[in-house]
Amino acid sequence: MMSDMRRTETAATTSGWTGQLFEIALMIVPGLALAACQLARPATAQIQPETTAQYNLTLKPDVTSDGTVEAIEVSSRLTGGLAEGEETLQLMAPIVYVNVTGIADRITGLEVSDANGPVTFATEDDEPVPGGYPYFRHWTATREVTFPVEISYRALIQPEGSPGGPAFGIRPSAGGISGAGAGFMIVPSNAASTQSVLAWDLSEFDAPSVGVTTFGEGKSRVDGPPANIMQGWYMAGPTGHYPEDITQGDFHAYWLGDFPFDEYEEMAFTAKMYDYFETYFDHLDPAPEYRVFMRLLQTPPYGGGTALANSFMLSRGPVTPEEDSDYRDIRSVFVHELLHQWVGFVEGGSIDENWFSEGLTTYYQYTLPFRAGEISFDDYLEGLNRLSRNFYTNKARDWSISEIKEVGFGDGEIRHVPYQRGALYFADLDSRLRAASGGAHGLHDFMSKVFRQRESGEISLTPDKWRALVSAATGEDETAFHNAVHVEGKVLFPASDSFGRCVKGVRTSIEKDGETYPAMQWEPAGDVAPSDCFVSGGSE
Ligand SMILES: [Zn+2]
Numbered sequence: 001m002m003s004d005m006r007r008t009e010t011a012a013t014t015s016g017w018t019g020q021l022f023e024i025a026l027m028i029v030p031g032l033a034l035a036a037c038q039l040a041r042p043a044t045a046q047i048q049p050e051t052t053a054q055y056n057l058t059l060k061p062d063v064t065s066d067g068t069v070e071a072i073e074v075s076s077r078l079t080g081g082l083a084e085g086e087e088t089l090q091l092m093a094p095i096v097y098v099n100v101t102g103i104a105d106r107i108t109g110l111e112v113s114d115a116n117g118p119v120t121f122a123t124e125d126d127e128p129v130p131g132g133y134p135y136f137r138h139w140t141a142t143r144e145v146t147f148p149v150e151i152s153y154r155a156l157i158q159p160e161g162s163p164g165g166p167a168f169g170i171r172p173s174a175g176g177i178s179g180a181g182a183g184f185m186i187v188p189s190n191a192a193s194t195q196s197v198l199a200w201d202l203s204e205f206d207a208p209s210v211g212v213t214t215f216g217e218g219k220s221r222v223d224g225p226p227a228n229i230m231q232g233w234y235m236a237g238p239t240g241h242y243p244e245d246i247t248q249g250d251f252h253a254y255w256l257g258d259f260p261f262d263e264y265e266e267m268a269f270t271a272k273m274y275d276y277f278e279t280y281f282d283h284l285d286p287a288p289e290y291r292v293f294m295r296l297l298q299t300p301p302y303g304g305g306t307a308l309a310n311s312f313m314l315s316r317g318p319v320t321p322e323e324d325s326d327y328r329d330i331r332s333v334f335v336h337e338l339l340h341q342w343v344g345f346v347e348g349g350s351i352d353e354n355w356f357s358e359g360l361t362t363y364y365q366y367t368l369p370f371r372a373g374e375i376s377f378d379d380y381l382e383g384l385n386r387l388s389r390n391f392y393t394n395k396a397r398d399w400s401i402s403e404i405k406e407v408g409f410g411d412g413e414i415r416h417v418p419y420q421r422g423a424l425y426f427a428d429l430d431s432r433l434r435a436a437s438g439g440a441h442g443l444h445d446f447m448s449k450v451f452r453q454r455e456s457g458e459i460s461l462t463p464d465k466w467r468a469l470v471s472a473a474t475g476e477d478e479t480a481f482h483n484a485v486h487v488e489g490k491v492l493f494p495a496s497d498s499f500g501r502c503v504k505g506v507r508t509s510i511e512k513d514g515e516t517y518p519a520m521q522w523e524p525a526g527d528v529a530p531s532d533c534f535v536s537g538g539s540e
Contacts, residue, residue, distance in 0.1 A: 016470075035113020053080020055190040055226040060201035061177045061236050062154070069204070069237065071108075071178035072170060075152040078188050078226070086190040091139040091147065092227075093186035096123060099132035099165025099409045100183050103262065106156040107186050114145045132165060138189070155184035160299035165409055167303030167315030171295065174256040176237015177206065178295045178315075180308070181230035188226045196222040196229050200236060207238035212254055214291055214311040217246060231314050233293045242267035242292075250289045251275075257296025260319040261330060267292060269374075271335040273488065276372045281342045283451035290341065292334075303335040312337035331374075332383075336365040347462045349407045355486040356466070359422010360447075362387070366423060367499065370533075377502065377530035384499055384522040390418035392446070392491075392519035393512040400489045421492055424520075425485055428494035429470065435495075436474045446473055493520055501525060503532035 057076040058275060061069045082089060091112075093104040104125075112119040120142045126135040157177070158169030170179030174393045199219045200211025214232030222229050235254050242253040242264055251274045253267040270292060278287040291311040296318070297303070303315025314333065339361045346356045366387055370380035391397055396404060396414040407414045428445035451457040459469075463482075470478040484490040496505045499522060508521040 015378045053194060055079075055188065055191065055193045055196040055229075057196065057229070058199045058201050059234070059236070061204060063175075063204040067175050069172040069175075070157055072177060072184060072234075073152070074155060074185070076150070078149045078151060078193060079147055080192040081147050083190050083225075087144070089119070089141040089145045089188065090190045091121070091151070091186050092136050092189040094134050094182055095131070095137050096132065097134045097168055097182045099163050100158060100169040101163060101332055102158075103169075103183060104137040106158070106184070106185070108154050108156060110139075110151075110153040112141075112149060112151050112188065114147070114149045116146060119143065119145055121150070131406070131410065132163070133408060139186070147190075151186075151188070153186060158183065158301075160447050162301050164301040165303070166306040166311050167295070168306070168467075169301075170234070171297055173295045173297050174237065174258070175205070176209070176235065176239060176256040178233070178235040178237075178256060178293060178313070180306075180313070181232050181234060185230050189228060191226055193226055194224060196224075198222065198229065199325070200439070202236060202352050205237060209236060209238050210241070211236040212239070212253065212291070212293075214254075214308055217252070231308055233291070233308060233311050235293050235295070240264070242271065250287065251292075252290070253292035253294070255294035255296075257294070259294065259296055259316075263294065266330065266334065269331060271339060273335055273369070273372065273374070276368070277338065277342055280368065280371070281451065282448055283455045284342060285401055290338070305337045307337040307340040310341065312340070331369070332365060335369055336361055339364045339368070342451070344451075346462075346466055347460060352401055353463065354418035355401075356463075357420040358419040360426050362419040362423035363426040367427075370530075377524070377533075380530075381503065381522055381524065384503065386425060387420060388520050388522065389510055389512075390416070392452065393425065393510055393515075393516045394420065397421070397498070397517075398489045401487055403489070417489075421485060424492050424494050424498075425451075426432050427498035428492065431495035431498045432474050432476075434497075436476075441473075491518075493518075500533040502528040502530050 013495060020065050055076060055078050057074055060073040060075070062071040062073055064070050065142075067540075094100075095102075095104045095106055098102055112121070118218050121139040122142055124138050124140070126137070129135045136358055155170065158171055158179070160170065167178075168180040168183035170177055170184045197219065198213060198215060198221075202209045202211055213217060213220060213234050215229075222232070235256065235257055239254040239256050240263055241255075242251075246252050248272075251271040253263075253270065259266075274287065274290055278284070288310050293311065293312070294314040295303075296316055296319060298319060302317035303313070305312060305314045314330075314337075340357070343357060343361045343364065346353050366383045367380075369375045370377070375383070394413060394417055396417045397420075399414070399417060401418065404417055409415070426443060429446075433446050434440075434442045450459075450461065450466075454461045459465055467478040467482050470482070485492050493507060494505060497503075498505060503522050504525045505520045505522055509516045509517055510519040510521075
């Protein structure tokens with residue numbers, strides 16, 4: 001088993017218009033090939049000839065007579081050979097992938113053959129993992145194979161009424177199909193191939209249609225082992241898109257379904273934030289190509305917002321009358337998912353490190369739209385107080401990370417604690433850094449350096465490294481504090497000036513369902529204009 005990481009996230013808002021909690025998860029899955037952040041470089045380079053070790057696939061959505069996609073037919077050819085030291089061809093598919101169940105069982109009609117005819121396989125299932133966390137089925141060939149090997153199968157759509165969770169399952173909507181590779185694919189797991197080429201057969205669609213993935217429009221290349229193709233979003237059918245001319249620009253969006261907002265306008269906003277982040281941060285320069293996928297489903301599970309490398313998916317259900325005017329929250333989801341691209345990860349174990357990947361993303365989600373001039377001061381304050389309320393009244397606000405992890409995907413409120421206390425931690429860190437430097441440097445300076453060092457490979461950003469970097473910058477021992485907050489669950493009350501000079505935090509108590517909770521409340525600082533909030537004072 002390889003020990004590399006796979007990461008998935010799902011986005012968070014507590015009052016989206018489907019009325020359900022949306023989720024963010026970060027996972028590390030043993031047994032898969034590569035970290036999501038390392039792959040998905042768009043397929044702009046040339047595609048190699050077939051004599052090399054390569055995995056070539058054609059995806060054909062299968063459309064019924066009533067215009068609904070019911071399956072994706074995959075035909076593929078694996079060339080080259082097995083990875084060094086391997087003797088028998090193996091394939092794998094998830095049995096469960098982040099609460100999407102039954103994936104391997106929906107891979108039907110699997111046929112594998114080489115020059116000597118059909119290849120048969122013995123299968124073995126991983127031990128089931130509770131909490132919706134991924135585990136896999138493994139196929140091992142019963143004889144030696146010669147290359148090329150042909151692999152074909154028909155992946156059925158995820159049935160309606162399946163358990164809720166991130167939108168990895170393939171689902172039909174608006175005459176098309178969408179989902180993640182991990183939600184429908186079986187892949188060679190020990191092949192020599194270091195490049196996959198994805199192509200589409202859209203012949204069953206009547207209307208003008210596109211086939212697009214995280215990796216590109218139409219025929220696209222995915223570097224790395226075949227399993228990397230699982231780490232992307234897939235969408236095919238008569239989609240809407242942004243911009244009008246999808247051959248232009250680095251930011252593209254595609255959607256299936258009629259959302260209760262102007263899709264084009266909202267994607268123009270998201271593109272603007274993408275440009276803003278490219279300017280605000282200096283560690284991804286230029287920012288990579290980015291793709292947004294949106295699907296409106298008629299039946300549950302509806303999903304949520306989920307980011308993979310260079311892309312995110314927004315998956316939601318039909319509008320209900322009381323919820324159809326919620327624009328600000330949807331923008332907050334777009335901003336959150338986009339920010340994952342810049343925030344990235346510290347090394348380590350999945351949920352254990354959500355204080356960073358989700359906490360820092362949540363901190364930026366609540367602060368950068370105001371800095372960018374996209375939301376008013378009142379909305380900024382309201383957001384901070386919503387963050388406070390959600391955290392201090394959360395039943396798991398003082399839970400350890402191991403207690404939270406045990407809950408898995410069963411409870412959205414509990415799972416969001418690391419996001420909320422992570423966000424408050426980074427706000428408080430901004431204040432501590434400014435205090436330690438006499439107002440000269442804040443979080444932005446600090447993170448710019450950390451991000452650049454991580455991206456260049458100069459540092460390996462482990463939790464220990466993080467604590468050492470913060471200790472050096474603040475002159476205090478970060479280890480005990482960091483451990484108390486993020487590992488053991490000590491309830492944090494950030495410094496009064498944590499959110500800039502125009503806001504002051506005061507200790508208060510919040511009532512919820514007849515109970516009183518000690519909390520922080522954020523108020524206008526009175527003597528500072530919002531326009532001066534981040535000017536000087538070191539928080540730049
Ligand atoms: Zn997230």
